[in-house]
Amino acid sequence: MALRIIGYVRTSTTDQSLGRExxxxxxxxxxxxxxxxxxxxxxxxxxxxxxxxxxxxxxxKMLDRGEADGLAVVKLDRLTRSLRDWQWLxxxxxxxxxxxxVQDAVDTRTAAGRLVLNVLLSVAAWERETxxxxxxxxxxxxxxxxxxCGSVKYGYRLADDGRTLVPDDAEQAAIRRAKELxxxxxxxxxxxxxxxxxxxxxxxxxxxxxxxxxxxxxxxGKPVAI
Numbered sequence: 001m002a003l004r005i006i007g008y009v010r011t012s013t014t015d016q017s018l019g020r021e022x023x024x025x026x027x028x029x030x031x032x033x034x035x036x037x038x039x040x041x042x043x044x045x046x047x048x049x050x051x052x053x054x055x056x057x058x059x060x061k062m063l064d065r066g067e068a069d070g071l072a073v074v075k076l077d078r079l080t081r082s083l084r085d086w087q088w089l090x091x092x093x094x095x096x097x098x099x100x101x102v103q104d105a106v107d108t109r110t111a112a113g114r115l116v117l118n119v120l121l122s123v124a125a126w127e128r129e130t131x132x133x134x135x136x137x138x139x140x141x142x143x144x145x146x147x148x149c150g151s152v153k154y155g156y157r158l159a160d161d162g163r164t165l166v167p168d169d170a171e172q173a174a175i176r177r178a179k180e181l182x183x184x185x186x187x188x189x190x191x192x193x194x195x196x197x198x199x200x201x202x203x204x205x206x207x208x209x210x211x212x213x214x215x216x217x218x219x220x221g222k223p224v225a226i
Contacts, residue, residue, distance in 0.1 A: 003098065004068045005031060006059045007041035010048060010078040020045075023074045030072060030102045039068045048081045051089075063097045070098025076106065076117075090117070154203055154216055174200040178213055188213045 007027040011020050024041055031038040039062075042055040051057075056079070062068050071094075073079055080086055089099075099108045099117070107113035152158060155175050156165040174195060181191045188210035195208050202208045 002035050002037040003070060004039050005036045005098070005100065006039050006062055006068045006071045007031070008056065008059055008071055008073050008078060009041060009043040010053070010055070010073075011043075011045050012047050018074060018078070023078070026074045026102050027072055030100070036072070036100075038072075048077060048079070051080060051085050060093050063093055068097075070094075070100060070108075072100040072102070074102045076101050076104050154212070170201070171203070175216055178216060182217055 007024070009020055009023040009027070011018070011023070020043065027041060028038065030036070042059050044053040044055040046053055059068075059071055063071065076086075079089065094108065100106065104116070105113075106117050108117060152165060155168060155171045157168045157171075158164070159166045177195060177198065177200060178191050181194055186194065191213050192208040192210060200208075202212060
């Protein structure tokens with residue numbers, strides 16, 4: 001009896017190659033080549049950051065009810081990019097159901113396929129951590145040079161080059177005054193009132209808010225992204 005498979009397609013605004021029709025076509029060809037019964041193809045058009053997607057949840061419920069024997073995707077990252085979510089998927093819905101990936105050559109019906117899946121997930125986790133480390137190092141380097149990194153925090157403005165942060169005299173004066181008041185035991189709300197009375201201005205809005213005063217006083221050292 002042919003294996004009953006649910007096809008799953010996921011696209012997002014960041015996808016550059018594996019579009020909806022391309023994924024559907026690959027799944028149809030894969031099913032025909034391996035003599036699989038394609039029960040249905042479910043789709044989601046959103047990020048893979050969470051498993052809470054309508055199409056995916058429908059597929060998992062179908063598997064739980066025994067309406068299919070497994071699920072097929074074009075690439076593993078169509079299901080999720082999170083190692084934690086992968087571990088949950090492998091240990092729960094796919095513990096007794098098959099998972100097939102066209103491009104990753106994964107077929108969990110075999111010991112070799114399960115080994116490949118584990119290796120791919122480990123490599124994917126390593127790649128994410130490596131990218132994160134490189135990104136963090138690059139951001140620290142930009143910050144150390146006083147360059148803009150994200151939004152410009154209160155107390156600084158962009159220089160004419162559009163990259164370097166330089167102190168804003170008026171905002172720096174407001175920060176110094178807020179620190180003085182806080183050192184005297186003034187509450188955040190009280191600081192807001194005094195700054196307003198002394199004609200200090202926030203970057204946005206007419207008056208300061210206690211939360212913005214808290215963030216202002218919590219920042220130390222060189223400018224960082226807010």
